[in-house]
Amino acid sequence: MGDETADDDIPEQLSPAAAADDYEPDPRFSFANERTFLAWMRTALGLITAGLAITQLLPPFDMPGGRRLIGLPLIAMGTVIAVVSLRNWTANEHAMRRGLPLPRSPLPRITAVVVTIVAVIGVILVLVEGRGS
Amino acid sequence: MSAHVPGRRPYGPPDGSFPYGPDADRFLEESPTPGLAGERTDLAWNRSGLALLACGIAVAKGLKFPISEPAHAVIGVIILVLGVFTWSMGHWEARKRRRNGHDREVAGFSDLAPVAYGTAAVGVAAFVLALFFPG
Numbered sequence: 001m002g003d004e005t006a007d008d009d010i011p012e013q014l015s016p017a018a019a020a021d022d023y024e025p026d027p028r029f030s031f032a033n034e035r036t037f038l039a040w041m042r043t044a045l046g047l048i049t050a051g052l053a054i055t056q057l058l059p060p061f062d063m064p065g066g067r068r069l070i071g072l073p074l075i076a077m078g079t080v081i082a083v084v085s086l087r088n089w090t091a092n093e094h095a096m097r098r099g100l101p102l103p104r105s106p107l108p109r110i111t112a113v114v115v116t117i118v119a120v121i122g123v124i125l126v127l128v129e130g131r132g133s
Numbered sequence: 134m135s136a137h138v139p140g141r142r143p144y145g146p147p148d149g150s151f152p153y154g155p156d157a158d159r160f161l162e163e164s165p166t167p168g169l170a171g172e173r174t175d176l177a178w179n180r181s182g183l184a185l186l187a188c189g190i191a192v193a194k195g196l197k198f199p200i201s202e203p204a205h206a207v208i209g210v211i212i213l214v215l216g217v218f219t220w221s222m223g224h225w226e227a228r229k230r231r232r233n234g235h236d237r238e239v240a241g242f243s244d245l246a247p248v249a250y251g252t253a254a255v256g257v258a259a260f261v262l263a264l265f266f267p268g
Contacts, residue, residue, distance in 0.1 A: 026167075027167045027170065027171075027236075027237040027239055028167045028168070028170040030239035031167060031170040031171060031173070031174045031239060032170065034174050034177070034239060034240050034245070035173060035174050035177040037245055037249075038174075038177040038178060038180070038181045038248075039177065041181050041248055041249065041252055042180060042181055042184050044252050044253075044256065045181075045184050045185060045188055045252055045255075046184070048188070048252075048255060048256045048259050049187075049188050049191065051259060051260075051263060052191075052192070052259045052262070052263060053191075055262075055263035055267045056262075056263070056267065060267075067267060068263060068264065068267055071263050072260065072263055072264060075256055075259045075260045075263055076256075076260060078252075078256045078259075079252075079253050079256030079257055079260065082249050082250075082252040082253040082256060083249060083250075083253050085249065086245060086246060086249035086250075089245060090242060
């Protein structure tokens with residue numbers, strides 16, 4: 001995002017022939033785009049399932065709301081990924097059909113930052129566990 | 134340009150050139166079909182459907198959240214249906230591609246959007262659940 005190539009006239013619905021001056025990209029690139037989308041969907045689902053398991057199945061931490069502190073960001077991240085990855089797929093398909101450079105996605109960086117922060121919070125929660133009693 | 138699927142324009146711009154570098158024509162002649170890219174994509178659909186099915190079973194059978202007893206079964210079954218839908222979508226796309234001459238058929242926005250929005254809806258439901266009903 002914020003890239004000149006990801007211009008804001010990305011069509012809402014990308015039909016097989018989106019515009020007259022579009023052309024069919026090599027199908028292998030479209031397949032790779034589709035697989036990337038599906039991989040992001042599985043990542044989203046993994047984050048949501050992990051967040052649910054943390055809040056529902058883990059025994060509570062000493063700190064009140066500790067499970068939700070690490071579970072909710074994971075679920076929120078998964079939800080954001082599900083929506084943004086569809087947008088990324090559309091933007092990539094659009095760029096390939098116009099012969100433009102592929103737009104850069106902020107999603108890998110955001111995911112890495114969120115998972116790292118959650119992991120650090122998780123480590124802190126485990127380390128302080130039992131100190132108060 | 135070889136292997137043009139009837140009803141679809143050949144890939145590449147209308148003037149017959151290919152946009153991905155000067156060696157593109159040779160590149161195309163050396164690999165005129167998508168090869169195993171479609172099969173890899175079918176397998177990715179398969180994995181995605183199975184992941185949803187696993188999530189649905191976990192919600193239906195594993196979670197103990199204090200709404201009503203049938204509530205989590207209902208939510209689990211909804212996720213299971215989404216999983217079956219995703220898996221069938223992949224299976225259907227794969228069958229379409231296996232038919233002769235359709236090995237270039239790729240998914241469109243309307244194929245992917247239900248999976249994306251369905252997963253997002255599961256995420257919103259999970260967020261509400263985790264926020265207000267921690268186990």
